[in-house]
Amino acid sequence: MVGPVxxxxxxxxxxxxxxxxxxxxxxxxxxTVFNIxxxxxxxxxxxxxxxxxxxxxxxCKWCSNPESQNRNxxxxxxxxxxxxxxxCVQVCEAxxxxxxxxxxxxxxxxxxxxxxxxxxxxxxxLELMGRSMTVEEVFSQLQRxxxxxxxxxxxxxxxxxxxxxQPEFTFALLKRCREVGIHTCLxxxxxxxxxxxxxxxxxxSLVFYDIKHLDARIHRELTGKQNGLIxxxxxxxIRSGVPVVIRVPYIPGHNDSKENIEALAxxxxxxxxxxxxxxxxxxxxxxxxYAMLDRRYELAKLLPPSKxxxxxxxxxxxxxxxxxxxxx
Ligand code: SF4
Ligand code: SF4
Numbered sequence: 001m002v003g004p005v006x007x008x009x010x011x012x013x014x015x016x017x018x019x020x021x022x023x024x025x026x027x028x029x030x031x032t033v034f035n036i037x038x039x040x041x042x043x044x045x046x047x048x049x050x051x052x053x054x055x056x057x058x059x060c061k062w063c064s065n066p067e068s069q070n071r072n073x074x075x076x077x078x079x080x081x082x083x084x085x086x087x088c089v090q091v092c093e094a095x096x097x098x099x100x101x102x103x104x105x106x107x108x109x110x111x112x113x114x115x116x117x118x119x120x121x122x123x124x125x126l127e128l129m130g131r132s133m134t135v136e137e138v139f140s141q142l143q144r145x146x147x148x149x150x151x152x153x154x155x156x157x158x159x160x161x162x163x164x165x166q167p168e169f170t171f172a173l174l175k176r177c178r179e180v181g182i183h184t185c186l187x188x189x190x191x192x193x194x195x196x197x198x199x200x201x202x203x204x205s206l207v208f209y210d211i212k213h214l215d216a217r218i219h220r221e222l223t224g225k226q227n228g229l230i231x232x233x234x235x236x237x238i239r240s241g242v243p244v245v246i247r248v249p250y251i252p253g254h255n256d257s258k259e260n261i262e263a264l265a266x267x268x269x270x271x272x273x274x275x276x277x278x279x280x281x282x283x284x285x286x287x288x289x290y291a292m293l294d295r296r297y298e299l300a301k302l303l304p305p306s307k308x309x310x311x312x313x314x315x316x317x318x319x320x321x322x323x324x325x326x327x328x
Pocket of ligand 1: 081082083084085086087088089099104120121122123124125126
Protein backbone atom coordinates (compact mmCIF):
# COMPACT_ATOMS: atom_id res chain seq x y z
CA MET A 1 0.00 0.00 0.00
CA VAL A 2 0.98 3.55 -0.58
CA GLY A 3 0.86 5.88 2.42
CA PRO A 4 -1.03 9.15 2.36
CA VAL A 5 0.56 11.44 -0.16
CA UNK A 6 0.26 15.03 0.99
CA UNK A 7 -0.52 16.86 -2.20
CA UNK A 8 -1.86 19.72 -0.09
CA UNK A 9 1.59 20.03 1.37
CA UNK A 10 3.31 20.60 -1.95
CA UNK A 11 5.61 23.61 -1.71
CA UNK A 12 7.48 24.82 -4.75
CA UNK A 13 10.57 27.02 -4.85
CA UNK A 14 13.48 27.37 -2.49
CA UNK A 15 12.51 30.32 -0.30
CA UNK A 16 13.07 30.37 3.43
CA UNK A 17 9.84 29.41 5.24
CA UNK A 18 8.95 31.01 8.56
CA UNK A 19 7.52 29.51 11.73
CA UNK A 20 3.90 30.51 12.15
CA UNK A 21 1.91 28.18 14.34
CA UNK A 22 -0.91 30.58 15.11
CA UNK A 23 -4.37 29.14 14.80
CA UNK A 24 -3.37 25.50 14.38
CA UNK A 25 -3.13 22.72 16.89
CA UNK A 26 0.52 21.76 16.99
CA UNK A 27 -0.13 18.02 16.89
CA UNK A 28 -1.98 18.44 13.59
CA UNK A 29 0.79 20.32 11.81
CA UNK A 30 1.81 18.34 8.73
CA UNK A 31 5.33 17.68 7.55
CA THR A 32 6.78 15.76 4.63
CA VAL A 33 8.84 12.93 6.08
CA PHE A 34 10.89 10.48 4.06
CA ASN A 35 12.18 8.22 6.81
CA ILE A 36 12.07 7.55 10.52
CA UNK A 37 15.13 5.53 11.43
CA UNK A 38 15.06 3.71 14.74
CA UNK A 39 18.05 2.54 16.81
CA UNK A 40 20.43 5.04 15.24
CA UNK A 41 23.81 5.43 16.97
CA UNK A 42 25.40 8.01 14.64
CA UNK A 43 23.03 10.93 15.00
CA UNK A 44 23.82 12.14 18.51
CA UNK A 45 24.42 10.61 21.94
CA UNK A 46 23.00 7.21 22.85
CA UNK A 47 20.39 5.28 20.92
CA UNK A 48 18.20 7.60 18.90
CA UNK A 49 15.36 7.79 16.44
CA UNK A 50 16.14 10.05 13.51
CA UNK A 51 13.37 11.81 11.60
CA UNK A 52 14.36 12.69 8.05
CA UNK A 53 12.35 15.56 6.60
CA UNK A 54 12.05 16.06 2.87
CA UNK A 55 13.15 19.25 1.15
CA UNK A 56 16.32 21.29 1.23
CA UNK A 57 17.07 24.82 -0.04
CA UNK A 58 20.69 23.81 -0.70
CA UNK A 59 21.78 21.55 -3.51
CA CYS A 60 25.19 20.18 -2.47
CA LYS A 61 27.00 18.40 -5.27
CA TRP A 62 28.00 15.51 -2.97
CA CYS A 63 24.59 14.99 -1.31
CA SER A 64 24.22 11.34 -0.35
CA ASN A 65 20.47 11.64 0.19
CA PRO A 66 19.13 12.98 -3.11
CA GLU A 67 15.68 11.71 -2.14
CA SER A 68 15.73 14.34 0.61
CA GLN A 69 16.24 17.36 -1.64
CA ASN A 70 12.87 17.79 -3.31
CA ARG A 71 10.21 19.03 -0.89
CA ASN A 72 7.52 17.00 -2.65
CA UNK A 73 6.91 13.26 -2.49
CA UNK A 74 8.36 11.39 -5.49
CA UNK A 75 8.68 7.84 -6.83
CA UNK A 76 12.02 6.01 -6.96
CA UNK A 77 12.74 2.84 -8.95
CA UNK A 78 15.21 0.04 -8.24
CA UNK A 79 15.78 -1.27 -11.77
CA UNK A 80 17.74 -4.37 -10.75
CA UNK A 81 14.47 -5.87 -9.40
CA UNK A 82 12.36 -5.07 -12.48
CA UNK A 83 11.04 -7.94 -14.66
CA UNK A 84 10.01 -5.47 -17.42
CA UNK A 85 6.44 -6.84 -17.27
CA UNK A 86 5.01 -3.41 -18.13
CA UNK A 87 2.09 -3.54 -15.68
CA CYS A 88 3.07 -0.21 -14.15
CA VAL A 89 2.89 1.40 -17.61
CA GLN A 90 -0.65 0.07 -18.09
CA VAL A 91 -1.98 1.43 -14.79
CA CYS A 92 -0.42 4.87 -15.09
CA GLU A 93 -3.21 7.22 -16.17
CA ALA A 94 -0.77 10.12 -16.50
CA UNK A 95 1.35 8.28 -19.08
CA UNK A 96 4.34 9.17 -16.92
CA UNK A 97 6.12 5.83 -16.78
CA UNK A 98 7.96 3.90 -19.46
CA UNK A 99 9.99 0.71 -19.27
CA UNK A 100 12.72 -0.36 -21.67
CA UNK A 101 15.82 -2.54 -21.64
CA UNK A 102 17.66 0.00 -19.52
CA UNK A 103 14.94 -0.01 -16.88
CA UNK A 104 12.15 2.23 -15.63
CA UNK A 105 11.86 5.91 -16.52
CA UNK A 106 9.49 8.35 -14.86
CA UNK A 107 8.58 11.66 -16.43
CA UNK A 108 8.60 13.79 -13.30
CA UNK A 109 6.58 16.57 -14.96
CA UNK A 110 3.75 14.19 -15.74
CA UNK A 111 3.83 12.05 -12.60
CA UNK A 112 1.25 13.14 -10.01
CA UNK A 113 2.55 10.69 -7.39
CA UNK A 114 -0.78 8.84 -7.26
CA UNK A 115 1.04 5.64 -6.30
CA UNK A 116 -0.97 3.32 -8.59
CA UNK A 117 2.22 1.97 -10.15
CA UNK A 118 3.59 1.11 -6.72
CA UNK A 119 0.48 -0.85 -5.81
CA UNK A 120 0.51 -2.65 -9.17
CA UNK A 121 4.15 -3.76 -9.07
CA UNK A 122 4.60 -7.07 -7.23
CA UNK A 123 8.41 -6.88 -7.26
CA UNK A 124 8.77 -3.80 -5.05
CA UNK A 125 10.70 -1.94 -7.71
CA LEU A 126 8.87 1.30 -7.08
CA GLU A 127 8.87 3.20 -3.83
CA LEU A 128 7.22 6.36 -2.57
CA MET A 129 9.80 8.78 -1.21
CA GLY A 130 8.16 11.11 1.27
CA ARG A 131 4.73 11.22 2.81
CA SER A 132 2.76 13.74 4.76
CA MET A 133 2.50 13.02 8.46
CA THR A 134 1.23 15.01 11.40
CA VAL A 135 3.47 15.85 14.33
CA GLU A 136 1.36 13.54 16.48
CA GLU A 137 1.74 10.63 14.03
CA VAL A 138 5.51 11.00 14.04
CA PHE A 139 5.62 11.48 17.79
CA SER A 140 3.62 8.32 18.44
CA GLN A 141 6.24 6.35 16.47
CA LEU A 142 9.11 8.01 18.31
CA GLN A 143 7.55 7.36 21.68
CA ARG A 144 7.76 3.58 21.20
CA UNK A 145 11.51 3.73 21.90
CA UNK A 146 11.44 5.87 25.03
CA UNK A 147 12.94 3.03 27.09
CA UNK A 148 15.95 2.88 24.75
CA UNK A 149 16.44 6.64 24.91
CA UNK A 150 16.36 6.57 28.70
CA UNK A 151 18.68 3.61 29.18
CA UNK A 152 21.27 4.85 26.64
CA UNK A 153 21.17 8.62 27.15
CA UNK A 154 19.73 8.92 23.66
CA UNK A 155 16.75 10.70 22.18
CA UNK A 156 15.38 12.06 18.93
CA UNK A 157 17.28 13.73 16.08
CA UNK A 158 15.55 15.71 13.37
CA UNK A 159 17.36 16.24 10.09
CA UNK A 160 16.72 16.31 6.36
CA UNK A 161 16.88 17.48 3.80
CA UNK A 162 16.88 20.59 5.93
CA UNK A 163 14.90 20.59 9.16
CA UNK A 164 14.62 24.41 9.03
CA UNK A 165 12.90 24.12 5.65
CA GLN A 166 9.80 22.87 7.50
CA PRO A 167 10.14 25.13 10.54
CA GLU A 168 6.63 24.78 11.92
CA PHE A 169 6.83 21.02 11.88
CA THR A 170 10.33 20.94 13.37
CA PHE A 171 9.35 23.37 16.12
CA ALA A 172 6.23 21.44 17.05
CA LEU A 173 7.90 18.03 17.00
CA LEU A 174 10.90 19.06 19.09
CA LYS A 175 8.59 20.82 21.53
CA ARG A 176 6.46 17.69 21.82
CA CYS A 177 9.54 15.57 22.54
CA ARG A 178 11.04 17.93 25.07
CA GLU A 179 7.74 18.28 26.92
CA VAL A 180 7.99 14.61 27.84
CA GLY A 181 11.71 14.81 28.65
CA ILE A 182 13.15 13.35 25.41
CA HIS A 183 16.61 14.72 24.48
CA THR A 184 16.45 16.46 21.09
CA CYS A 185 19.10 17.06 18.46
CA LEU A 186 18.63 19.45 15.54
CA UNK A 187 20.81 18.42 12.58
CA UNK A 188 20.86 21.39 10.20
CA UNK A 189 22.81 23.20 7.52
CA UNK A 190 21.48 26.45 8.96
CA UNK A 191 19.66 27.77 5.93
CA UNK A 192 16.48 29.02 7.60
CA UNK A 193 15.27 32.28 9.08
CA UNK A 194 16.94 33.33 12.30
CA UNK A 195 13.55 33.89 13.92
CA UNK A 196 12.50 30.32 13.17
CA UNK A 197 15.80 28.98 14.42
CA UNK A 198 15.53 31.00 17.62
CA UNK A 199 12.15 29.49 18.42
CA UNK A 200 13.30 25.99 17.58
CA UNK A 201 16.37 26.34 19.83
CA UNK A 202 14.08 26.64 22.86
CA UNK A 203 13.34 22.93 22.49
CA UNK A 204 16.73 21.76 21.23
CA SER A 205 19.22 19.97 23.49
CA LEU A 206 22.05 19.73 20.95
CA VAL A 207 22.77 21.11 17.46
CA PHE A 208 24.69 19.39 14.69
CA TYR A 209 25.62 22.24 12.34
CA ASP A 210 27.00 21.77 8.83
CA ILE A 211 29.54 24.18 7.38
CA LYS A 212 30.55 23.45 3.80
CA HIS A 213 32.82 26.35 2.85
CA LEU A 214 33.89 29.69 4.32
CA ASP A 215 34.09 31.55 1.01
CA ALA A 216 30.64 32.83 0.04
CA ARG A 217 31.24 32.59 -3.71
CA ILE A 218 32.59 29.04 -3.60
CA HIS A 219 29.83 28.07 -1.18
CA ARG A 220 27.34 29.19 -3.78
CA GLU A 221 29.08 27.21 -6.52
CA LEU A 222 29.02 24.06 -4.38
CA THR A 223 25.57 24.33 -2.85
CA GLY A 224 23.57 26.86 -4.85
CA LYS A 225 23.43 29.38 -1.98
CA GLN A 226 25.80 31.82 -0.31
CA ASN A 227 26.79 31.23 3.31
CA GLY A 228 26.01 34.58 4.99
CA LEU A 229 22.76 33.41 6.57
CA ILE A 230 24.39 30.15 7.66
CA UNK A 231 27.25 31.92 9.43
CA UNK A 232 24.89 34.40 11.11
CA UNK A 233 22.76 31.54 12.35
CA UNK A 234 25.83 29.79 13.75
CA UNK A 235 26.57 32.88 15.83
CA UNK A 236 22.98 32.86 17.04
CA UNK A 237 23.25 29.22 18.13
CA ILE A 238 26.51 29.83 19.97
CA ARG A 239 25.03 32.86 21.73
CA SER A 240 22.01 30.77 22.76
CA GLY A 241 24.24 28.43 24.78
CA VAL A 242 22.83 25.25 23.19
CA PRO A 243 25.79 22.88 22.69
CA VAL A 244 26.87 22.66 19.07
CA VAL A 245 28.92 20.21 17.03
CA ILE A 246 30.19 21.68 13.75
CA ARG A 247 30.09 19.09 11.00
CA VAL A 248 32.26 19.62 7.96
CA PRO A 249 31.75 17.37 4.95
CA TYR A 250 35.34 16.89 3.74
CA ILE A 251 35.13 16.79 -0.06
CA PRO A 252 38.44 16.37 -1.95
CA GLY A 253 39.06 19.15 -4.44
CA HIS A 254 36.01 21.10 -3.28
CA ASN A 255 36.49 22.32 0.30
CA ASP A 256 39.62 20.53 1.56
CA SER A 257 42.19 23.27 0.89
CA LYS A 258 44.45 24.33 3.76
CA GLU A 259 43.12 27.89 3.39
CA ASN A 260 39.52 26.82 3.81
CA ILE A 261 40.18 24.52 6.77
CA GLU A 262 42.19 27.27 8.48
CA ALA A 263 39.53 29.89 7.77
CA LEU A 264 36.86 27.58 9.14
CA ALA A 265 38.81 26.78 12.32
CA UNK A 266 39.70 30.44 12.86
CA UNK A 267 36.09 31.57 12.44
CA UNK A 268 34.64 28.89 14.72
CA UNK A 269 37.29 29.32 17.41
CA UNK A 270 36.64 33.09 17.29
CA UNK A 271 33.00 32.37 18.14
CA UNK A 272 33.54 29.62 20.73
CA UNK A 273 36.32 27.41 21.96
CA UNK A 274 33.71 24.97 23.27
CA UNK A 275 32.33 24.04 19.85
CA UNK A 276 33.46 20.63 18.67
CA UNK A 277 34.27 19.96 15.02
CA UNK A 278 33.58 16.68 13.24
CA UNK A 279 35.07 16.01 9.81
CA UNK A 280 32.79 13.85 7.67
CA UNK A 281 34.87 12.19 4.93
CA UNK A 282 33.32 12.19 1.47
CA UNK A 283 31.80 8.85 0.41
CA UNK A 284 29.82 7.64 -2.57
CA UNK A 285 27.21 5.51 -0.83
CA UNK A 286 24.37 7.66 -2.16
CA UNK A 287 25.47 7.55 -5.79
CA UNK A 288 23.08 4.74 -6.83
CA UNK A 289 20.09 6.68 -5.53
CA TYR A 290 20.48 9.35 -8.22
CA ALA A 291 19.66 6.87 -10.99
CA MET A 292 16.65 5.67 -8.97
CA LEU A 293 15.31 9.23 -9.22
CA ASP A 294 16.29 9.73 -12.88
CA ARG A 295 19.03 12.16 -11.88
CA ARG A 296 22.70 12.45 -12.69
CA TYR A 297 25.41 12.32 -10.01
CA GLU A 298 28.02 14.96 -10.78
CA LEU A 299 30.84 13.59 -8.64
CA ALA A 300 30.82 10.01 -9.96
CA LYS A 301 34.59 10.00 -10.44
CA LEU A 302 35.56 11.60 -7.15
CA LEU A 303 37.40 9.34 -4.70
CA PRO A 304 37.15 9.52 -0.88
CA PRO A 305 39.95 11.40 0.94
CA SER A 306 43.03 9.65 2.31
CA LYS A 307 43.54 9.13 6.04
CA UNK A 308 46.66 11.30 5.83
CA UNK A 309 44.75 14.27 4.40
CA UNK A 310 42.06 13.91 7.04
CA UNK A 311 44.70 13.78 9.81
CA UNK A 312 46.31 16.97 8.51
CA UNK A 313 42.95 18.76 8.46
CA UNK A 314 42.26 17.55 12.00
CA UNK A 315 45.64 18.89 13.17
CA UNK A 316 44.92 22.29 11.63
CA UNK A 317 41.57 22.51 13.41
CA UNK A 318 43.07 21.39 16.74
CA UNK A 319 45.82 24.00 16.39
CA UNK A 320 43.07 26.62 16.84
CA UNK A 321 42.16 25.13 20.21
CA UNK A 322 39.12 23.20 19.01
CA UNK A 323 38.34 19.54 19.67
CA UNK A 324 38.11 17.68 16.37
CA UNK A 325 37.15 14.14 15.40
CA UNK A 326 37.08 12.38 12.06
CA UNK A 327 33.86 10.43 11.62
CA UNK A 328 34.26 6.79 10.59
S1 SF4 B 1 5.37 -3.38 -12.71
FE1 SF4 B 1 7.29 -3.46 -11.56
S2 SF4 B 1 8.38 -5.22 -12.45
FE2 SF4 B 1 6.77 -4.68 -13.91
S3 SF4 B 1 7.78 -3.24 -15.33
FE3 SF4 B 1 6.82 -2.00 -13.73
S4 SF4 B 1 8.46 -1.66 -12.23
FE4 SF4 B 1 9.10 -3.40 -13.54
S1 SF4 C 1 2.83 7.55 -9.36
FE1 SF4 C 1 0.96 7.57 -10.62
S2 SF4 C 1 1.37 9.13 -12.18
FE2 SF4 C 1 3.36 8.65 -11.24
S3 SF4 C 1 4.23 7.08 -12.57
FE3 SF4 C 1 3.12 6.01 -10.94
S4 SF4 C 1 1.05 5.63 -11.72
FE4 SF4 C 1 2.03 7.19 -13.03
